[in-house]
Amino acid sequence: PPPEPESPTSISLNRAVKGSASLTLFFAIMVALGLGGAGLGQSLTAFFLACLAGSQVVSGVAPALHSPLMSVTNAISGITAVGGLVCMGGGITPQTPAQKLAALAVFVSCINIAGGFLMTSRMLGMFRREGDAPTFSYLYALPFIGSALVFMASGGGGGGAMMLYLASAISCIFAIEGLASQETAQKGNVLGLIGVGGGIAATLVGSAAPRPLLMQMAGTMGVGAITGLGVASKVGVTELPQLVAAFHSLVGVAAVATAFASMLIEGAHATLTHQVAVYTAAVIGAVTVTGSLVAFAKLQGLVKGSPFTLPFKRFVNVAMMVALIPLYNMFVGAGALAGLPALSIASLMAALFGLIVTAGVGGGDMPVVITLLNSASGWALCAEGFVLQNNLLTIVGALIGSSGALLSDIMCTAMNKGIVTTVGLFEKPIVRKALAPGAEQEQKEATTASVPSIVSKLRDSSKVMIVPGYGLAVSKGQYALSSLITSLQKDGKTVHLAVHPVAGRMPGQLNVLLAEAGVPYDIVFEMEEVNEDMADYDLILVIGANDTVNSAAEDDPTCEIYGMPVIRAWEGREVVVFKRSLGVGYAGLDNPVFYNPNTEMLLGDAKDLLDGLMAGYSA
Numbered sequence: 001p002p003p004e005p006e007s008p009t010s011i012s013l014n015r016a017v018k019g020s021a022s023l024t025l026f027f028a029i030m031v032a033l034g035l036g037g038a039g040l041g042q043s044l045t046a047f048f049l050a051c052l053a054g055s056q057v058v059s060g061v062a063p064a065l066h067s068p069l070m071s072v073t074n075a076i077s078g079i080t081a082v083g084g085l086v087c088m089g090g091g092i093t094p095q096t097p098a099q100k101l102a103a104l105a106v107f108v109s110c111i112n113i114a115g116g117f118l119m120t121s122r123m124l125g126m127f128r129r130e131g132d133a134p135t136f137s138y139l140y141a142l143p144f145i146g147s148a149l150v151f152m153a154s155g156g157g158g159g160g161a162m163m164l165y166l167a168s169a170i171s172c173i174f175a176i177e178g179l180a181s182q183e184t185a186q187k188g189n190v191l192g193l194i195g196v197g198g199g200i201a202a203t204l205v206g207s208a209a210p211r212p213l214l215m216q217m218a219g220t221m222g223v224g225a226i227t228g229l230g231v232a233s234k235v236g237v238t239e240l241p242q243l244v245a246a247f248h249s250l251v252g253v254a255a256v257a258t259a260f261a262s263m264l265i266e267g268a269h270a271t272l273t274h275q276v277a278v279y280t281a282a283v284i285g286a287v288t289v290t291g292s293l294v295a296f297a298k299l300q301g302l303v304k305g306s307p308f309t310l311p312f313k314r315f316v317n318v319a320m321m322v323a324l325i326p327l328y329n330m331f332v333g334a335g336a337l338a339g340l341p342a343l344s345i346a347s348l349m350a351a352l353f354g355l356i357v358t359a360g361v362g363g364g365d366m367p368v369v370i371t372l373l374n375s376a377s378g379w380a381l382c383a384e385g386f387v388l389q390n391n392l393l394t395i396v397g398a399l400i401g402s403s404g405a406l407l408s409d410i411m412c413t414a415m416n417k418g419i420v421t422t423v424g425l426f427e428k429p430i431v432r433k434a435l436a437p438g439a440e441q442e443q444k445e446a447t448t449a450s451v452p453s454i455v456s457k458l459r460d461s462s463k464v465m466i467v468p469g470y471g472l473a474v475s476k477g478q479y480a481l482s483s484l485i486t487s488l489q490k491d492g493k494t495v496h497l498a499v500h501p502v503a504g505r506m507p508g509q510l511n512v513l514l515a516e517a518g519v520p521y522d523i524v525f526e527m528e529e530v531n532e533d534m535a536d537y538d539l540i541l542v543i544g545a546n547d548t549v550n551s552a553a554e555d556d557p558t559c560e561i562y563g564m565p566v567i568r569a570w571e572g573r574e575v576v577v578f579k580r581s582l583g584v585g586y587a588g589l590d591n592p593v594f595y596n597p598n599t600e601m602l603l604g605d606a607k608d609l610l611d612g613l614m615a616g617y618s619a
Contacts, residue, residue: 043386043394050169050395054402057177063501063526065179066407066508067240068123070374072179072192073400074247075116076172077377079196080254081109081221082393083384085203087261088220091212098264103220105254105261110224112250113196115232119243120189122232126515127182137186144171144194148201164202165392171195172396176403182521199392238473238513241370241506245295248373252288255281255380256347260340262387267337274387275332275339281383282343283324283350288376291354295369298358299505308359320353366505368411372419375404407507414501416553416564446582449600451609454576455616461538463494465530467569468514470504471544471580477607478517481543484614485519497524498531498567500548527567540572542593544606546579550591575599578606 061069084105087098094100151164172195178188204217235243259281266274297303310316327349330342361369382397384390412419458464466485472478488495497519503510514524534540542549549569552559569575570593577594579601593599602609 043389043391046391046394047382047398050173050398051402053173054176054399055406057173058403058406060177060180062179062181064127064499064508064511064521064524065182065185067506067512068120068185068189068508069176069179069403069407070244070370070506070508071116071120071123071240072175072189073374073403074244074251074377075113075120076175076192076196076396077251077381077400078109078112078116078254079172079199079393079396080251080258080381080384081106081113081196082199082203082390083258083388084109084254084261085200085207085217086388086390087258087265088209088213088217090216092216092219094216096264098261101257101261101264103216105257106217106220107224108250108257109254110221111228111231112247112254113228114225115228115243116247117189117193118229118232119235119240120192121186123240123512123515124182124185124189126512127185127521129520135183135186137190140187140190141194144198148198151202152205161202161206162391164198165390168195168198168202169392169395169399171198172399176399195396199396202392238476239300240509240512241366241504242296242299244370244506245292245299245373248370248377249289249292249296251377252285252292252380255285255377255384256289258384259285259387260343263340263343264337268335270335272332277383277386279328279331279343279346281380281387282347284376284380284383286347286350287354288373288380289354290351291358291369291376292373294355294358295366295373299366303359307362308356310356310360313356313360317353317356320349323349365415365417367502367507368408368415368417368419370506371404371408371411373404375401375408378402378404411502411507414565416561444595446594446601447599449576449602451602451612451616454600454602455613457539457574457576458488458613458617461493461574463537463539464488464496465534465537465540465569465572466495466497467540467542467545467549467567468497468499468503468510469543469545469548470510471546471578472606473504473509473513473544475544475606475608477543477605477610478513478519480607480610480614482514482517482519484610484617485523487614487617495523496530496537498527498529498569499524500527500545500567501565503545503548527565531568534568534571535573537572538574540569540575541578542569542575543578543610546591549577549593551593552591555592569593570596570599573598576602578602578604578609580605 058069084102087102088094088106089096089099089102094103147164147167151161171191175188175192175195178184178186178191200221204214209217232243259278262274263270263278270278294303324346327342327346331339331346333339334342358369378397378400380397382394382401385393385395385397408419466481468481472481485495497514499510499514501507504513511521511524515521545567547553547561547564547566549567550559550561551566551568551570553561553564553566554568556562575593575596575598577599581603582594582601594601
């Protein structure tokens with residue numbers, strides 16, 4: 001007989017016991033950490049509050065602005081420059097290995113700062129529409145300039161540096177909050193720049209460095225900033241994911257360099273807390289470096305986008321993670337400089353781990369990888385804050401780490417995957433459909449269309465929905481699409497666009513791409529906003545999208561992406577799918593929508609097809 005259902009009282013009791021046990025464990029951990037001293041307690045307080053703030057503000061960011069969010073948090077993470085400045089020394093040039101590592105950290109951090117904020121400004125500028133009032137965002141810089149001048153005039157004494165650090169951290173929080181809408185996004189970018197600038201200014205003035213060292217600092221920051229501006233000014237929107245991935249690696253480089261520099265400077269005076277923080281920063285930073293470089297290589301097409309297969313990959317990954325424990329004991333046990341070999345081996349092993357894990361992720365999962373690397377760069381920065389006992393770095397690092405983690409969760413939810421499944425640490429069991437004995441695989445044929453026939457459909461339709469995908473970005477067809485939309489609107493037709501959360505290779509990339517071409521953002525909708533109304537459209541154009549409009553995700557429990565939220569393009573009266581060929585998408589799955597009676601396939605390059613449609617429609 002089946003077991004009796006559990007009573008409501010028993011269910012409630014079990015829930016209360018589990019909650020009490022979890023709370024007991026949490027307080028026990030807090031008490032144990034409190035034994036590390038008042039300094040550690042203050043840093044942990046800042047850390048947890050920043051995590052809460054980060055998770056709150058990022059949840060309010062508009063999905064269309066997820067790409068600018070990634071860019072601005074990447075730029076803010078360049079505040080790793082503060083850690084490098086603290087460790088810098090020598091004269092006009094660095095002299096010791098520690099000083100050279102510190103200079104390297106400042107150099108790569110400033111590439112991140114200048115390039116990141118410029119790229120964010122460029123992206124946000126694309127969302128501006130003709131007739132929009134100026135934002136006057138530069139006025140937000142005036143309070144910062146005034147405060148910085150007063151602080152510098154006072155000689156940086158007293159608690160001025162700590163207050164400027166606090167103001168900088170709060171500015172970084174408001175920077176992310178500003179991305180809640182297109183109207184306030186530029187203000188958010190300026191506030192982020194103010195936060196980073198305030199942290200650097202407080203560090204420079206508070207350091208009381210001699211003039212030769214100040215010249216070294218200024219020169220290093222200047223060269224890094226010029227390099228970053230040069231790179232960011234030349235990168236197109238389609239290369240944005242590559243740029244962000246490359247800049248993430250710089251945060252990792254800065255974290256590792258600062259960790260080693262700090263350990264070399266402290267030497268025998270390093271406390272246990274300091275050693276733990278150094279080890280954590282070096283390991284997380286190393287994972288970020290190689291993981292970001294592999295992501296860059298995949299996105300740039302330097303290596304294949306398909307997952308890299310390694311025999312016993314999961315065993316190797318687990319073995320490397322376990323090996324980090326005895327290496328930590330060796331590092332701490334050896335003490336001072338004698339532990340540097342163990343720290344170096346641990347960093348190399350972490351770097352190899354980042355390389356293998358990221359290489360094992362396919363191109364279709366790159367949006368999640370990018371957000372995870374963004375989160376990792378924040379945690380590396382946070383660990384650097386613990387190394388230097390600098391609450392600014394701790395707060396900003398926790399802010400970026402928690403916001404990146406939440407964004408990763410949003411992306412995974414949109415793909416119906418867990419984070420560990422996405423990065424390949426565990427495999428999701430797949431139930432494949434088996435054929436009956438003697439049965440043959442069903443052969444299906446798609447109906448192909450011509451440009452003139454689709455032009456006729458456009459003329460006969462009064463309400464058109466467009467679903468863009470990564471194929472539009474690859475073909476650089478956004479301008480042709482914008483021209484077609486304008487022509488349709490001039491004829492009084494209603495035109496809307498629906499963007500899937502993971503369309504493209506970075507969260508929000510398609511929104512930026514459309515904004516670049518001048519497509520008004522008020523006709524671009526998120527999947528959830530229009531999915532229930534797809535049947536109301538006369539014609540749906542699916543341009544370069546595949547897996548994000550796959551009906552098997554809702555209808556076929558044996559499909560690998562079953563349960564993944566998709567855009568219900570197949571519910572439109574007529575559907576036209578733009579594709580280079582009838583091949584499968586990144587997930588390697590066939591799409592039943594292609595064979596529906598109301599679907600026609602328009603094969604070829606998206607830009608060429610859109611140019612043909614525009615010419616035919618305007619004739």
